[in-house]
Amino acid sequence: MWRRSLESLVFSISRRYVAKECNMAQLIDGKSIAQDIRKQLTQELKELLTTGCPVPHLTAVIVGEDEASKKYVANKMVACREVGISCETKKLPASTTQEELLDVIAKLNKDPQVSGILVQLPVPDHINERTICNAVHVDKDVDGFNEQNMGRLALDMDSLVPATPLGVKRLLEHFNIETLGRNAVVVGRSKNVSLPMAILLSSDGRYNTKALDATVTICHRHTPPKELARYCRNADIIVVAVGKVGLITKDMIKPGACVIDVGINRIKDEKTGTFKLVGDVDFDEVRQVAGHITPVPGGVGPMTVAMLLHNTLKASKKQFSDRNSC
């Protein structure tokens, strides 16, 4: 009798332990998926060159001395070279005027050797970011920040799509995350990440984009915390891109939801005294409830770089085909 009770106790504890292990969210390893995409792009580029298309070339423009921006751009250049895209960085002083920057962009727009242009953001305060994004030629706008590309995206037309939301879309597809009719919450309303993310999630595929067909809610700084928690708890997919440590907690997650963390925050690790990167999601807690989760670093970040390469190849192909069809 005692033995049987003990056995059943051990069985029930071990079952709970196994269930807890199994219930841990599946990790979305963006780093490894991005690496595979980069390999595919390398192959695609090799094949493209055999058709007579010139080697794609990306020019990055960086204004000022922001260390993080310099590092991001340097990473992008390394990634370009790895897949065979030629690239260069134009470094301009922080004192560069808007007119001077517009002049640099106009020259790059006209240069037939340049297939993609990227102006690293943020630009210094005396320069209007929107004016700069709109000045980049729509066909060379590998960031997808130009108003024409944004407008085309909103209308479900083929366009150069901003790299971060495009990377998130690829992750959802990779893991077969169902989006049709599901509730998606985008936390944050930046024009370069959250807005195109919300547009992609709600896309209907009527023209020439692939539909995701989700029901989308955008939450932002004026969404009361209680409401944010309520919207999140009702979401099958959460994409958070705010830049606030610990914003998304376990109690805000519907069991099995897919949680995509776009936030990048540099914090001091109290144990070691060194700095580390964390996202906006309380990763260790949320992974106990979510179905899928991206880590920071190693989740969305590498996908952004891979999608920039994808866009550069796409831009190059279009320019080549437009030149040949004239």
Ligand code: GUN
């Ligand atoms: N600054 C931070 N992210 C980005 C990006 O994806 N593109 C550009 N141009 N600037 C950025």
